[in-house]
Amino acid sequence: MPATPQTALVQDSVPKVDDTLAVGEDLGFQRSWWRFERFIWSLFLVILICDVLGLFGRGWLAKARRATPDNALTLDYEHIERASTPSVMTLTFGPAAIQNPGPNGKIQVFVSNSIVKPLGAQRISPQPSVSAVGGSGITYTFAATHAPAVVQIALEPSFPGIHPFRIQLPKEPPIDAKVFVVP
């Protein structure tokens, strides 16, 4: 015996407007939605202004500069970065950073491991003559003649978060800073 198909009466499932047309209009909801839309567009505008200013990286407010007291090392970097987006950290060395200035001069600088892993150091320019690992970081040695000398580290943070790092010259106080990486 064939099964009886289930049936139901066809009825309007939504309220009628003026008892005529079943539309299901909800003006109260719509007015709330328009208020929400105005709020969201204001929020979008604030987000764009923050972006232009650099609050989400790659802008004026994202740039930072730190230096040792005697300006042996000046560090220019972005304290707000974006994940998977390249940036450059610039280390400018003053006269006090160069050991034996002249043809046999050199600069030694320690960078913490966080520069390599979470902040994603891609390359260092110029290439150091010696790299020594240890002490939760890497000590780079560069041949240097006279100040100012500049070294650039290309970064590309791999994941979001707050990543502290340390850069230090021998016999100098360290520069400790943090980079906030946005998604």
Added chain:
Amino acid sequence: MPTILHAVAGYFILLLVVRVLKRRAGSQMTLFEFVLIFLMGGIIILSTVGNDRSVTNCTCAVIAVGLLHRSIAWAKSKSPRLGAIIDGTPLVIIRNGEWQPEIMRGMSLRREDIEAAARSSGISQTDDIAWAVLERNGRISCIAKDS
């Protein structure tokens, strides 16, 4: 894993932006609106797949979006309120032959939009429209006075 999270984030960001745009993104599209759809889709895909353009990664992203879409469709069928939030509700633009200025203003509609919808429904004059309804999908339905 990051791709799936990016896909989920991208889905909701696009859903929000398209939803707070006025209701013409999907229907009655002009060239002006085509630009929006292609540009926004193209931008969001960049952050979704990132540098990993492997078949595995893209397949996972597509599956994640499909699953999310199906889950939301299921949730909408269970909750009319959620359906109203995501799709909106129909709005009466012409009620018994009278314009509803609040709706026209709120939805940034022009009379030309309704006149175009009337013509496609076989109504030659605006005076002959008894009811015009802005549907959830962005279409405008017109009912003539004598029908």
